Amino acid sequence: MSLLEVNNLNVRFKTNDGLVHAINHVSFSLDKAETLGVVGESGSGKSQTVLALMGLSANNALVSGSAKLDGKELIGIPTKELNQIRGNEISMIFQDPMTSLNPYVTIETQLCEPMMVHQHSTKAQARRHAIDMLDAVRIPDIANRIKLYPHELSGGMQQRVMVAMALMCKPRLLIADEPTTALDVTVQAQLLKLLQELQDEFKMATILITHDIAVVAGACDRVMVMYAGTTVESAQIHDLFANHYHPYTSGLMTATPRVDSAQTKLQEITGEPPDLSHLPAGCAFSPRCPRATDICSQQHPVLEDMHDQNLHYVACFHARETDNKETLNS
Amino acid sequence: MEKSFTLRQKKKNAYFLEKVATNSYEGAFKGRSLYYDAWLRFKKNRIAKFSLVVLGLIIVMMIVLPWFSPYTYAQQNLLEVYQSPSAKHWFGTDSLGRDIFTRVMIGGRITLEIGFVATLVSVVIGTLVGATAGFLGGNVDNILMRIVDVLYGLPFMFFAILLVTLFGRNFILIFIAIGAVVWLDMARVVRGQTMGLKNRQFIEAAHVCGVKERVIITRHIIRNLIGIIAVYITLTVPGSIMIAVFLSFLGLGIQPPMTDWGGLISDGAQVIAFNYWWLLLIPSSFLTVTLLCFNFVGNGLRDALDPREQH
Numbered sequence: 001m002s003l004l005e006v007n008n009l010n011v012r013f014k015t016n017d018g019l020v021h022a023i024n025h026v027s028f029s030l031d032k033a034e035t036l037g038v039v040g041e042s043g044s045g046k047s048q049t050v051l052a053l054m055g056l057s058a059n060n061a062l063v064s065g066s067a068k069l070d071g072k073e074l075i076g077i078p079t080k081e082l083n084q085i086r087g088n089e090i091s092m093i094f095q096d097p098m099t100s101l102n103p104y105v106t107i108e109t110q111l112c113e114p115m116m117v118h119q120h121s122t123k124a125q126a127r128r129h130a131i132d133m134l135d136a137v138r139i140p141d142i143a144n145r146i147k148l149y150p151h152e153l154s155g156g157m158q159q160r161v162m163v164a165m166a167l168m169c170k171p172r173l174l175i176a177d178e179p180t181t182a183l184d185v186t187v188q189a190q191l192l193k194l195l196q197e198l199q200d201e202f203k204m205a206t207i208l209i210t211h212d213i214a215v216v217a218g219a220c221d222r223v224m225v226m227y228a229g230t231t232v233e234s235a236q237i238h239d240l241f242a243n244h245y246h247p248y249t250s251g252l253m254t255a256t257p258r259v260d261s262a263q264t265k266l267q268e269i270t271g272e273p274p275d276l277s278h279l280p281a282g283c284a285f286s287p288r289c290p291r292a293t294d295i296c297s298q299q300h301p302v303l304e305d306m307h308d309q310n311l312h313y314v315a316c317f318h319a320r321e322t323d324n325k326e327t328l329n330s
Numbered sequence: 331m332e333k334s335f336t337l338r339q340k341k342k343n344a345y346f347l348e349k350v351a352t353n354s355y356e357g358a359f360k361g362r363s364l365y366y367d368a369w370l371r372f373k374k375n376r377i378a379k380f381s382l383v384v385l386g387l388i389i390v391m392m393i394v395l396p397w398f399s400p401y402t403y404a405q406q407n408l409l410e411v412y413q414s415p416s417a418k419h420w421f422g423t424d425s426l427g428r429d430i431f432t433r434v435m436i437g438g439r440i441t442l443e444i445g446f447v448a449t450l451v452s453v454v455i456g457t458l459v460g461a462t463a464g465f466l467g468g469n470v471d472n473i474l475m476r477i478v479d480v481l482y483g484l485p486f487m488f489f490a491i492l493l494v495t496l497f498g499r500n501f502i503l504i505f506i507a508i509g510a511v512v513w514l515d516m517a518r519v520v521r522g523q524t525m526g527l528k529n530r531q532f533i534e535a536a537h538v539c540g541v542k543e544r545v546i547i548t549r550h551i552i553r554n555l556i557g558i559i560a561v562y563i564t565l566t567v568p569g570s571i572m573i574a575v576f577l578s579f580l581g582l583g584i585q586p587p588m589t590d591w592g593g594l595i596s597d598g599a600q601v602i603a604f605n606y607w608w609l610l611l612i613p614s615s616f617l618t619v620t621l622l623c624f625n626f627v628g629n630g631l632r633d634a635l636d637p638r639e640q641h
Contacts (some may be wrong), residue, residue, distance in 0.1 A: 056537055059468070079543075087539035099531040104553045105363055111547075114539040148361035165539070 002051075003205050004030040004173055009065035009075070011045070011052050022048045022061075022275045024229045027303075030173070035199065035206040037220030037237070039213055039252065043273055045229035046209045050175045054092060055082045069173065088118040091166035095178040097158035101150035107161050108146040115170045126168075127142075133164040134202070137194060156187035164194070167202065174199070175207045180215060194220050213256050217241065225249050228274050228284035231303060235312040245306055245319035247289050283317070291318045359492070366557065371634040378630020380400045381623035388620055393436040401429035403436040404587040412601075415608055422608040424597060433589055434613055440590040441571055441617075448508040448570040449563055454514025455509075457559060461547050464524025473519070478514050486511055486573075490582055504577060508570050516562055523558055524551055557635040564628030568621045575617060591617045 009025035023045045030036050038046045052063050053074055062090040064120065065297050067074045069089060074082070091114075102110060112126035121129070126148070130217040134142040150158055159179065166174055176195065180188035196219060199206055208220055216223050218236065225233040225248065233246040244250055251269035271288035280286060286296035295317050303313040306320075373379055396403075407427035415422045421430035463474040490507045497503055527533065528551070536546050571591075577583040578592025579599075586593070591613045591624030 047480065054538060056534060081470060083540040083542060085540070086537065087541070092535075092538040094531050096531060100535045103364055103551050104534045104556070105550070106363075113536070115540060117539065117541055117545075139511075149363050151364065162461050162535075165535075 002029040002031045003034075004069055006053070006067045007065055007240075009049065009067060010063070011048050011057060013058065014060045014062065014063045018102070018177065018277050021279055022229050022276055025067075026226075026229070026231055028224055028231065028234065030205050032172070032205055033199065033203050034222065035196075035220045037210060037216035037223045038207060038209045038224035038226060039211060039216055040221060041077050041273060043228075043276070044226040046211075046226055046322065047177055048229075050092070050177060050207060050209065054086060054090065055079065056177070059117060061067070070085055084138070087114040087171075088169045089171055090173045090175065090317075091169070091171040092175040092177065093159070093162050093166050093179045095163050096181070096182045097155060098150070100162055101158060103150055106149055107153070110150075111146075111165050111168060114165065115256075118169050129168065130164070132166055134161070135197065136167070137161075139164075155183055156191065157193055159183060159187075160176075160194070163191075163198070167198065170202055171204055173205045173207070175209070175220070177209045178211070179208070180210070180212075188215070195219065203315065212267045213252055225252065228279065229276060230284060231313070231315065232312045233312075233316075236310045239308050239310055239312050243306075243308065243312070245312075245314040246285075246316045247291055247318075250284050258321065284316075291321070293318070343631075349524065364373045367619075368631075368634040372630050375630040375633065377626050383472070385623040386621065387629065388438070388616070388623075389442065390572045391553070392442060396432060396435045396439075399429065401432045401495070401622070403428065403433050403589065405432075412604075412606055414606075421612045422606075424609055425601065430594075430608065430612060433594060434616060435589070436588075437590045437594050437613065438589070438616060440584060441574060441592070442620075443506060444508065444574040444590070445567045445571040447535050448512055448574075451505070451509045451511035452566055452570075453559060455562060456513040457520050457552065457555065459513070460517040460520025460522075461524050461551050461555070463517065464521035465543070465547050465551060467525075471521075474517075478517055481510060482514055484510075490577055494582050499582070500593050501584065504574060504583055504619060508573050511573065512566050513571050516559075516566065519558065520555060520561055523555055527554055529550055535584050557631075558627035561628055561632045561635065564565075564624050564631060568624040571617070 005232075006029065007027050009026045010021075013020040013022055026045070028036065028051055038049070047173050048057070049141070051057050053067050055074070055077075057063055063075055065075060066208050069085065072085075074085065101107070108127060108130060111122060111130035115121050115126040115129060116123065131143055131146060134146065139157060139160050139222055141146065145153075150161070155163065159182075162169055163179075174195075179195070180191055183191060192215060195206065198204075208216070210216060220237050223233075223235060223237055225240075225246065233240070233244060233249045235244075239255075240249070244253060248269070251267075254267040255269060257266060269288060274280060274287065276286050280297060282295070282297040282299050283289070283292070283301050286292040289296065299317075301317050303314040303315045304319070306312040306314055405428060406472060407423070410419070410423050410427040411425055413419050413423040413427075419429050419431065421434060424433070459478070461475050489510070489551040493503050493507055533546060533550060536550055541549075541570075574583060574590065575592030575595065578590050579596045581596070583592055584590050588596075594613035595610060595617070598606070598608075598613060602610050
């Protein structure tokens with residue numbers, strides 16, 4: 001049985017302009033020690049998906065569907081029960097480390113907090129463990145730095161502290177919400193490498209959210225491409241780079257700069273993401289899609305297995321008609 | 331910077347390296363908190379620092395000097411009425427021959443006591459109500475803030491007079507009357523700040539760690555509010571002192587022969603036509619200096635805590 005099983009997850013926001021459909025029928029599963037990359041542009045629902053899992057959706061959100069961690073339902077359970085899971089079995093790393101740490105509290109106290117909350121350990125035990133964890137995230141000379149305040153560390157260090165904090169209770173699932181976006185490229189590479197090493201060491205599953213497809217390529221086992229709150233393509237990482245069927249995935253690929261080609265101008269995906277409160281009747285991508293036909297604007301495509309060697313799901317009516325090479329040249 | 335690499339620094343570094351080697355963390359680099367930074371900035375502000383010293387002196391004076399005074403605040407001497415300041419009576423005497431120096435000190439005790447206790451009460455109630463309302467939002471926020479609104483709408487003087495006529499003049503009543511007024515501002519300020527704070531990512535991170543809401547409020551929200559609360563305290567103390575003085579001036583405050591600065595100023599104002607200047611001038615100067623100092627300290631604190639807004 002897989003570790004995390006998400007089934008038909010929906011998140012809607014009640015606003016003055018009506019319902020905003022942020023997440024629509026998202027399903028996926030995650031095995032132990034597997035890394036799932038979630039890609040998509042801003043507003044595609046990547047973050048909202050995991051926030052819903054953590055019970056952190058905004059007050060005006062309506063969350064439905066099911067998400068089971070080891071068979072235990074996460075959606076709709078009381079905060080008290082959720083608090084026993086959050087930080088203990090699921091942890092999360094945020095995008096911006098500078099704002100994710102309380103500026104007035106030493107990193108020692110902040111690191112000790114999850115462990116003292118969940119395992120009722122003493123401050124001394126927690127502190128010893130915190131030092132171990134900070135050592136694991138490779139902060140040099142940590143024993144002497146544990147009493148520093150967040151603003152006295154660099155951005156990369158702060159993000160390492162965040163990672164250490166997330167790992168304090170040895171979670172089974174780590175959610176990293178764009179963990180490298182606020183960091184520069186060299187630090188980004190270090191952090192991704194670190195995350196992978198830690199994942200092997202602690203045997204935990206990871207959901208890595210990013211809008212950078214290059215990050216996914218280096219760090220993930222499986223990829224889920226999201227657009228306008230729906231999954232459009234989901235595949236093993238190698239399969240996806242070899243064969244991507246959905247035009248949106250192709251668009252993302254061509255919009256990524258490559259070192260090995262002499263391309264001077266990047267191809268963009270024309271148009272804008274749809275207004276989530278007024279989604280098109282059919283496929284959400286159809287207004288921007290080069291292959292769109294009548295059926296696309298009338299019916300919702302469902303995820304279908306493309307029967308490659310591994311499971312490869314695509315939600316597109318025209319997935320079989322063309323392969324990625326054609327769109328690349330078009 | 332070159333200076334820091336003295337022999338002492340080198341020794342210190344060696345000491346730290348040894349600490350690392352033995353893997354002990356006690357005596358590790360102590361981080362410098364943002365509040366400590368603010369304190370360093372505050373110390374650079376001369377007016378604020380001077381005001382703080384003056385305030386400290388006034389408070390110590392009020393506490394200590396009455397013990398050494400040969401007179402008590404209520405001791406009358408009808409042979410020595412309306413004496414101007416002299417070596418025997420430093421601040422002169424009043425219509426009943428009471429020593430004004432002793433009375434100013436004892437009155438100052440009462441006035442400052444009211445100021446500080448009322449502020450303490452307002453900080454406790456105001457912070458808890460404000461932080462809870464701001465953090466939980468929704469109906470809790472609505473109910474708490476409507477209570478605050480209703481209390482705001484209460485005409486203060488009417489409320490004070492009502493209390494005095496119903497229960498007589500009483501020390502505790504003054505606390506209640508002032509306390510009921512000053513915590514409202516604190517609650518509003520804290521609520522506003524909390525609403526800003528609760529959407530910050532580290533609060534979300536605390537949620538993610540599974541920390542209880544009560545603990546998030548006390549550990550993360552309030553700790554971030556300490557600065558703004560400190561600034562507000564320096565406004566609330568003089569505010570409550572003003573209210574207390576005002577009540578006493580109107581005769582609604584402390585019961586004679588006990589007195590406070592308001593009562594003394596009131597006494598002095600009645601005889602100003604007869605040139606007994608010391609009766610009015612001395613207590614008013616104490617009051618003015620105290621209030622002024624509080625304001626300077628508050629200003630300094632605000633600048634220190636928010637260096638970006640300094641002009």
